[in-house]
Amino acid sequence: MRIGFIGAGNIGGTLARHLAKLGHQVSIANSRGPESLTALAAEIGATPVSIVDAAQAGEIVIISIPTKAVADLPRELFANVPSGVVVVDTGNYHPELRDGRIDAIDQGRLDSQWVARQIGRPVIKAFNNILAKSLLEKGVPRGTTGRIALIGLRRFVGRQGNSASPCRRSWLRPCRRWRSGQLLAAAARNAGLLSGS
Numbered sequence: 001m002r003i004g005f006i007g008a009g010n011i012g013g014t015l016a017r018h019l020a021k022l023g024h025q026v027s028i029a030n031s032r033g034p035e036s037l038t039a040l041a042a043e044i045g046a047t048p049v050s051i052v053d054a055a056q057a058g059e060i061v062i063i064s065i066p067t068k069a070v071a072d073l074p075r076e077l078f079a080n081v082p083s084g085v086v087v088v089d090t091g092n093y094h095p096e097l098r099d100g101r102i103d104a105i106d107q108g109r110l111d112s113q114w115v116a117r118q119i120g121r122p123v124i125k126a127f128n129n130i131l132a133k134s135l136l137e138k139g140v141p142r143g144t145t146g147r148i149a150l151i152g153l154r155r156f157v158g159r160q161g162n163s164a165s166p167c168r169r170s171w172l173r174p175c176r177r178w179r180s181g182q183l184l185a186a187a188a189r190n191a192g193l194l195s196g197s
């Protein structure tokens, strides 16, 4: 699959590494431009691109930036991105540590709902519940003692339903169709990050 990353830091860079290794066509972007990603891209087998090109590059676009930075993304970034392209948000809102106060979230909107509103597209929240170090280092074959699982993703592996599950009902559930989550879960499972089917 073609997968574009907006943000190639701890989580985005690690996911990009795994997915490129699986043979997906991975494009990575950050705030400083593709030149700053040349070395990482060469190392992991990805293509460094601009933010706009990352949004256009994929069948899946993964946004993996600090929550507050979502407001800095170019306006209309997804305006011409086909509606079938799945957008994933790995973000977690950290008001004290990093993001400052975002009133709408503080008043009860879930952070990925806020992200969805900022970019004008529904998002799947995924990969937000595992540390980058674990994602990088703890992929082990099925059956290995002590293997961990990404519970949020496991919940929609194997589900046949195709109705959307609104973010407001659970921050662990996708905001788009299960099929999209299954694609991601399959990739994660292949990477040795998930158990079960």
Ligand SMILES: NC(=O)c1ccc[n+]([C@@H]2O[C@H](COP(=O)([O-])OP(=O)(O)OC[C@H]3O[C@@H](n4cnc5c(N)ncnc54)[C@H](OP(=O)(O)O)[C@@H]3O)[C@@H](O)[C@H]2O)c1
Binding pocket: 006, 007, 008, 009, 010, 011, 012, 013, 029, 030, 031, 032, 033, 051, 064, 065, 066, 067, 069, 070, 072, 073, 090, 091, 092, 093, 094, 127, 128, 129, 130, 131, 132, 133
């Ligand atoms: N680290 C973890 O273990 C972990 C786990 C689960 C979820 N998360 C969440 O995932 C998100 C990313 O975390 P992270 O730890 O990967 O962060 P990180 O290591 O600081 O990387 C952030 C990435 O976002 C890019 N970025 C920042 N502002 C941008 C903008 N306006 N436009 C485009 N790219 C921008 C940065 O590029 P530049 O360097 O060029 O600015 C960098 O590539 C956060 O919401 C975090 O809470 C993190």
